[in-house]
Amino acid sequence: DVKVTQSSRYLVKRTGEKVFLECVQDMDHENMFWYRQDPGLGLRLIYFSYDVKMKEKGDIPEGYSVSREKKERFSLILESASTNQTSMYLCASRGGGAGTGELFFGEGSRLTVL
Amino acid sequence: AQSVTQLDSQVPVFEEAPVELRCNYSSSVSVYLFWYVQYPNQGLQLLLKYLSGSTLVESINGFEAEFNKSQTSFHLRKPSVHISDTAEYFCAVSGLGTYKYIFGTGTRLKVLA
Secondary structure (H helix, E strand, O other): OOOEEEOOOEEEEOOOOOEEEEEEEOOOOOEEEEEEEEOOOEEEEEEEEEEOOEEEEOOOOOOOEEEEEEOOEEEEEEOOOOHHHOEEEEEEEEOOOOOOOOOEEOOOEEEEEO | OOEEEOOOOEEEEEOOOOEEEOOEEEOOOOEEEEEEEEOOOOOEEEEEEEOOOOOEEEOOOOOEEEEEOOOOEEEEEEOOOOHHHOEEEEEEEEEOOOOOOEEOOOEEEEEEO
């Protein structure tokens, strides 16, 4: 059974803290993604990685960075958390050809920044 | 550039009634279209997809969607809904050779007893 695992389901952090969100997939997928989900805005792409150590900015990368040192792991980093980063964060991975492959999602990490 | 519009943010419907969730897209290249479903407190999972071939695609739990190129639509339908279909549904588009998927804002389907 394919699996994308996000390390924390719920986090509460304070403004200015550094936050790490971890995502691990067991499907040997090349492509991994971080999305942010907010009510009424749908899913917005923060960053994606098409291979180890390779990354590209998505639509809303400001205030975020990522790390992909191993194929199975893709981390999202908030260098200095702010209240407007309170949101649900979804990690996804994909195999197959660009554009056609199914995205497999983790269960999400709900971050609250106080 | 690609975009996706889901016209209804919420759709209430009684159990065993039919439902249609609307999705329109815009794209300058050939598209691939997807519907994902998100049950409460879970991530998204693929419901069905259109890549090529027959314009009518079906899921294993009775949903279907039809790709209409002239109307740039990919509406999701089910002839008879169950309480368990209560979830949020997202339409998404990608294109040949792209890594990016563009998601709509989602439609909350609430099935009433």
